[in-house]
Amino acid sequence: MNDDLLLDVRHLKAYFRSKQRTVKAVDDLSFTLKKGEILGLVGESGCGKSTTTKALLRLIGNQKNEYLEGEAFFEGEDLIKKSDKQMQTIRGNKIGFIAQNPMSSLNPVFTIGNQIAEVPQMHQRASKNKAWAIALKMLQKVGISDHESRAKQFSHQFSGGMKQRAVIAMALAGNPSLLIADEPTTALDVTIQAQILDLMVKLRDETHAGVLLITHDLGVVAEVCDRVAVMYAGKIVEQAPVDELFHHPQHPYTKGLLASVPKIGSRKKLIPISGHPPNLYEMQGGCLFQERCPFAFDRCKKTEPPLHKIAEHHHSACHLSSERMNSF
Amino acid sequence: MGKYILHRLIIAVPILIGISILTFFLIRLVPGDTVTAILGTNYDPKLAHKLRSEMGLDQPVILQYLIWIGHVFMGDLGTSSFTGQPVLSALMERLPITLELALLSLIVALIIAIPLGVLAAYKHGTGADYASGTFGMFGISVPNFWLGTLLILIFSLHLHLLPSGGYQPLSAGIGENLRSLLMPVIALGTAVAAVTMRSTRSAMLDVLNEDYIKMAKAKGASTARIIWKHGLRNALVPVMTVVGIQIGYLLGGSVIIEQVFALPGMGRLALQAISNRDYSLLQGTILFVAVTFIMINLMIDVIYGLINPRIRYK
Numbered sequence: 001m002n003d004d005l006l007l008d009v010r011h012l013k014a015y016f017r018s019k020q021r022t023v024k025a026v027d028d029l030s031f032t033l034k035k036g037e038i039l040g041l042v043g044e045s046g047c048g049k050s051t052t053t054k055a056l057l058r059l060i061g062n063q064k065n066e067y068l069e070g071e072a073f074f075e076g077e078d079l080i081k082k083s084d085k086q087m088q089t090i091r092g093n094k095i096g097f098i099a100q101n102p103m104s105s106l107n108p109v110f111t112i113g114n115q116i117a118e119v120p121q122m123h124q125r126a127s128k129n130k131a132w133a134i135a136l137k138m139l140q141k142v143g144i145s146d147h148e149s150r151a152k153q154f155s156h157q158f159s160g161g162m163k164q165r166a167v168i169a170m171a172l173a174g175n176p177s178l179l180i181a182d183e184p185t186t187a188l189d190v191t192i193q194a195q196i197l198d199l200m201v202k203l204r205d206e207t208h209a210g211v212l213l214i215t216h217d218l219g220v221v222a223e224v225c226d227r228v229a230v231m232y233a234g235k236i237v238e239q240a241p242v243d244e245l246f247h248h249p250q251h252p253y254t255k256g257l258l259a260s261v262p263k264i265g266s267r268k269k270l271i272p273i274s275g276h277p278p279n280l281y282e283m284q285g286g287c288l289f290q291e292r293c294p295f296a297f298d299r300c301k302k303t304e305p306p307l308h309k310i311a312e313h314h315h316s317a318c319h320l321s322s323e324r325m326n327s328f
Numbered sequence: 329m330g331k332y333i334l335h336r337l338i339i340a341v342p343i344l345i346g347i348s349i350l351t352f353f354l355i356r357l358v359p360g361d362t363v364t365a366i367l368g369t370n371y372d373p374k375l376a377h378k379l380r381s382e383m384g385l386d387q388p389v390i391l392q393y394l395i396w397i398g399h400v401f402m403g404d405l406g407t408s409s410f411t412g413q414p415v416l417s418a419l420m421e422r423l424p425i426t427l428e429l430a431l432l433s434l435i436v437a438l439i440i441a442i443p444l445g446v447l448a449a450y451k452h453g454t455g456a457d458y459a460s461g462t463f464g465m466f467g468i469s470v471p472n473f474w475l476g477t478l479l480i481l482i483f484s485l486h487l488h489l490l491p492s493g494g495y496q497p498l499s500a501g502i503g504e505n506l507r508s509l510l511m512p513v514i515a516l517g518t519a520v521a522a523v524t525m526r527s528t529r530s531a532m533l534d535v536l537n538e539d540y541i542k543m544a545k546a547k548g549a550s551t552a553r554i555i556w557k558h559g560l561r562n563a564l565v566p567v568m569t570v571v572g573i574q575i576g577y578l579l580g581g582s583v584i585i586e587q588v589f590a591l592p593g594m595g596r597l598a599l600q601a602i603s604n605r606d607y608s609l610l611q612g613t614i615l616f617v618a619v620t621f622i623m624i625n626l627m628i629d630v631i632y633g634l635i636n637p638r639i640r641y642k
């Protein structure tokens with residue numbers, strides 16, 4: 001086994017069941033993440049990105065209506081097989097989580113310092129003083145000035161960007177080897193976004209943690225990620241190193257996404273992908289993208305294209321790319 | 329915060345004056361006066377006239393009020409026109425009983441209601457939730473005097489376990505003291521417990537859906553820590569407001585419960601004063617209860633501020 005391998009997700013499925021239907025939010029997802037690597041998971045809203053993070057942290061799968069299947073090897077151990085008690089020692093400790101909405105992710109009645117200190121208190125059985133010292137160090141690390149007095153403040157006294165820094169400090173306080181960030185900059189304005197992304201890259205460089213960065217923003221991906229997985233309707237449709245993906249996109253959906261990203265200085269009109277993603281509960285056979293795909297042909301209706309290797313480190317789930325490979 | 333408390337105390341003065349005016353004039357609207365009550369069947373117009381002028385009851389009402397409130401400001405609540413006892417000493421005798429009844433009822437109610445409410449929220453939609461919901465409905469709809477009477481029927485008349493009434497002071501031993509208050513506390517506290525439980529449940533249900541609760545879970549917090557630390561502390565913020573409102577109910581309810589269980593507290597004193605048309609005693613009692621009410625509410629506000637850091641005292 002590869003020593004650098006941190007996370008190895010295989011055939012992950014996460015379904016939500018109700019009386020009328022089953023929503024296949026994540027359907028047969030496989031990807032890997034190396035130590036020190038930043039993997040971007042991109043896709044339109046509703047394609048199952050958050051569900052993927054929740055499944056990995058096992059924040060779903062405990063209710064009767066939530067169905068979880070597959071494997072997710074983290075440092076060689078399958079997260080999906082762990083009990084909730086075992087997960088408690090992993091969450092916040094070995095896996096740090098940065099939530100989508102920093103505005104509401106901090107508890108309003110405890111000080112920021114208290115909430116960060118709680119992490120080493122829970123996971124390292126650190127004393128109050130020791131934990132507080134760690135909290136101060138973390139706040140300093142994420143670039144909060146005047147951190148000693150800020151630690152004693154409450155979230156309503158923090159600005160949006162500072163709240164997200166505090167959330168990051170909380171996620172890093174357990175010194176995790178994997179950081180999962182679910183759209184960490186979506187709620188922030190542009191200048192703050194850039195600062196937070198810089199901070200995350202800097203922290204990755206320092207701690208050498210692997211980062212799973214969820215986003216729907218290809219600009220964010222281009223800026224910070226090493227590798228990208230493009231997700232569509234609960235599945236990964238293309239996976240490649242960032243440069244490769246931006247310069248040689250293979251899947252029609254990825255091409256569509258790239259065409260809809262504004263380029264600085266470009267006057268070309270944006271071409272949004274027409275149509276909507278399929279319902280995740282009444283999927284027909286064949287390629288999930290067929291309704292919106294300008295290149296769809298007979299086979300797309302009949303068989304679903306598997307994720308196919310088209311170059312070293314480059315995979316795509318489209319009949320066209322596999323045919324092109326076969327014709328060589 | 330000291331400034332805030334001072335501010336609240338200053339605001340309390342006009343409120344108390346308002347209450348004193350209302351009491352003063354309302355009791356005088358009740359037919360009959362102190363003198364008719366004292367003389368009873370031996371009523372004699374001449375004697376009555378003499379007594380009235382001795383007590384100053386023949387003066388204009390406004391003047392009577394000004395004289396009385398003037399004395400109050402000097403710390404003199406007057407004497408009971410019926411027993412001759414100084415009003416203040418009568419109050420001091422009765423106050424501990426009412427306070428003990430009300431505080432015990434409140435504490436017992438909170439100790440039972442808050443964990444139940446939390447549990448109902450955590451297990452919402454299950455049998456435990458419905459059971460506590462039923463208790464909540466019962467507690468809110470059952471009148472306290474009815475519950476008190478029922479308790480006496482069962483535990484005193486049938487089972488002979490508890491005294492049907494009367495108060496045992498602490499000097500008689502804490503066991504005896506608590507025994508004499510057990511049923512009154514249940515009768516008075518049930519409604520408070522029911523209301524508190526319901527509001528804890530709904531506050532907790534809201535809180536458990538908050539992002540910071542999910543964040544606590546993602547941090548690796550145990551279920552117990554998520555509920556009792558991260559959840560409850562937030563849920564207590566709205567619950568405390570509801571508890572503050574309950575204080576008024578407790579003080580009002582104790583008038584009735586003291587009557588049902590023959591407890592010689594402030595409520596009973598006030599009722600006696602009304603039936604005796606004992607003006608100065610009644611005025612003093614009401615004023616005293618109002619002061620107590622305001623002080624307890626102020627205390628609740630201070631606790632509220634300690635729980636909720638978003639409150640800033642201005």
Ligand SMILES: Nc1ncnc2c1ncn2[C@@H]1O[C@H](COP(=O)(O)OP(=O)(O)O)[C@@H](O)[C@H]1O
Nearest residue numbers: 016023025044045046047048049050051052280
């Ligand atoms: N708890 C849930 N119950 C039912 N459906 C859910 C639940 N959570 C998410 N979903 C559905 O799963 C799909 C994927 O959601 P999500 O993972 O949040 O997407 P993304 O993060 O990519 O925007 C959506 O269709 C959403 O409605």
Ligand code: SF4
Nearest residue numbers: 287290293300318319
């Ligand atoms: S498989 Fe067919 S429908 Fe699907 S993306 Fe490729 S060409 Fe389009």
Ligand SMILES: [Mg+2]
Nearest residue numbers: 049050051100
């Ligand atoms: Mg999401």
